[in-house]
Amino acid sequence: MPPPEDQHPPNPSSSNYSQTSSLASSRPSTPNSQPAFPRLSSSSSYSQPSEPPQPPQPPQPQPQHDHDHEQPHPPSPRATTTRNANAGTSTIRTSAATGAPSRPSHQAGPPHRAAAPPPTLREKIFHALPPHTGPLNVGFMELELPVREPRTFSHIKRNGEFALKLDTVLFAVYYPCEGPEEKPKEKAIMTRDRIRRCRGSGNWAGWDSAAGRKQDEEDEAGGKKGNVGLTRPTWLPRPRLSTCKGYANFANMPKAPVASYFALTSMFTKLPAWRNAKLSDGPPLAGPEEMGEEALNRGFSDTSELTLVWGPRPVPDAEELRRRRAKYPVIIFSHGLGGSRTVYSTICGELASYGFIVVAMEHRDGSGARTYVNQEGSSPDLCSQNLDRRSNSEREKEDGSAFKTKRRRKKNGKKKPYYMVDYLFPLDNAQDTRPHNPAGVDTELRLAQIEMRCAEIQEAYHILGMINDGQGAEIARRNLRKKGNKGSSSKGLIGIDWEDWTGRLFLQNVTMMGHSFGGATTAQVLRLREDFTWISQGILLDAWGPAMPEADSEEHKIQKPILAIGSEAFMHWKDNFERVENICLEAREAGVPSWMTTIRGSVHLAAADFAVLYPNWMSLLMKSLVNPKRAIQLHVESALEFLRMTLPEQHHAKFSKAWPFEEGLLTAMEGAANEVSFDFRPNEKWVAARLKIPHEFKLRTRNWAKRRTQPSRDIPRDRSGKPLAGLVDWGAGNEIWVHISPDKEEVPDVSEEAE
Structure with a gap:
């Protein structure tokens, strides 16, 4: 979340900041110099095909092919790496020999995209989140379960109680799902569930009858x-x-006024995801390849809807379909200050639409704006509560606390089975997030919060393990986010088929990801290798550097691949920039790939949903220059490319063909590297909070006129074809700066791996 406003800019002429980020210990300082950071090209959106896709052809007798080994998308232009002897960084250039990538023959147009949920009437009037761009629909479920060992963290108290209490763990899961079933009048859709039922009963004649549809409804109701x-x-x-x-x-x-405005504009905003939907069996591919080439010979025709064609061969049985089901890699996401399990739904949902199961934590450590903790049962004596039984006068004498104990309201003579956790301001240092706060960061509070966050992540991973081991029904029984509990949906987990989740998660090589304070949490998780052996890489989104714990020994230095994506607003915060840079250099010195990049024209909230829900406020108040949806695209595409190079191939082989990998944000660039620009560096007061736009009125007026008079051919577009134009558009290849990148020999050749 954005830091407060009284902030100071770095001195562009100071050492360690005015020159290119490097491993070299000496960095010359020259007045008015600008760091010559290598820049990285950005991938544009998928280009539209020059000709419309050909209509599907009826199946022809032909030899069978194994589409698991079919040629994927042609590789991006080969990247060659040269070393800058003075700066010590890698400058990646594109080889002109390979040319621009072309699509494989089986794909006639843009990659398949899941149908977007239809916008509601309220969303058409008020603020709405953009639909996801991946080939898979996105499901959503919420879980809150008691932890295995309730406990407290630190001795910090508020209102006479320990402030950091771990009673339950709460998180949302964004996952690939099957979309809502449609029932056209003219064509009956052959669903896998009905295939299993018809095959089991031997009654194929009535699979598309009214009785069959009624049975579907009864199954769902049951x-x-x-x-x-x-x-x-x-x-x-x-x-x-x-x-x-x-x-x-x-x-x-x-x-x-704030609550009223928030409620009026976002009260009815919904996620472009389906609650408690069925876990997807696998990625949809173009044409009949959804179930493999065998579909042509087993009764499926090449149509947009898999209608049944009675062929000579039987339909695959339930066991065969179960064997073909996809297994999904896992990402755990940690939010920043003021965040929640839904504040980063756009990024989490985007990753889920490309084949990941994303666990979005809602931390109860006092770093969120507001959250509710449901207590298990009605017992008033949870061992983590440790209520302070002393009188107010005794407490004030001992620890100087001036807080008064708030008695929880009672209902029918009993204590309410929940309590509320608001944002926890540091005592006597409420604005410890300011870059140049004289008191600095409240280290005691922030370290205790990170410790509690790590414990919550471990609890969430334990729950995922139970689900993957077939204990989903037990998880549903213990879930506290159900009808009647505070903060819960009336649906709870109704509709989840837990058998579908058994054995469907890759619980090794899990990715840790976080924004702002969540980025600091991610860095600490990567340090604690013994406690998080199942974490294999990390992604930091505009991490809050001063809150990061430093390595207390060589054993706690980061030795796992890391990608740090920053905003231009935070890039001008010198201390923060150097702390994040040191994190990346730790990984590089350990011999693992690490990247540090900056998205031009972006501000701290560019990774959060606030940017896409309130783009005008972002532009007017924070002086954001990049289109918010384009900033989300750059975050997601950079993360996907990083994961393609760091995850085991078996984790992404079924999905990565559909990932946006036209040019390569981390592995290719065009032309010579450009220097980092300080044209939009803010004044001392606004460092890290916003950017500065010289001649702002003139720029906005010219940009407004340009959009209406000139075609925007080179501007990336969203899935509806609308240009993602920002206040300033740098064009493909100039949207990202790279400060740290590995040598060529340190980076896996993704193109050759795919071939």
């Missing part, structure tokens, strides 16, 4: 799998009005 009547979760966590008040408290602004 709690069996089925995606009829799916709903979409709201973006604001429940209770929504209370959440709005929590954001007003976090922003330290009057509650009435």
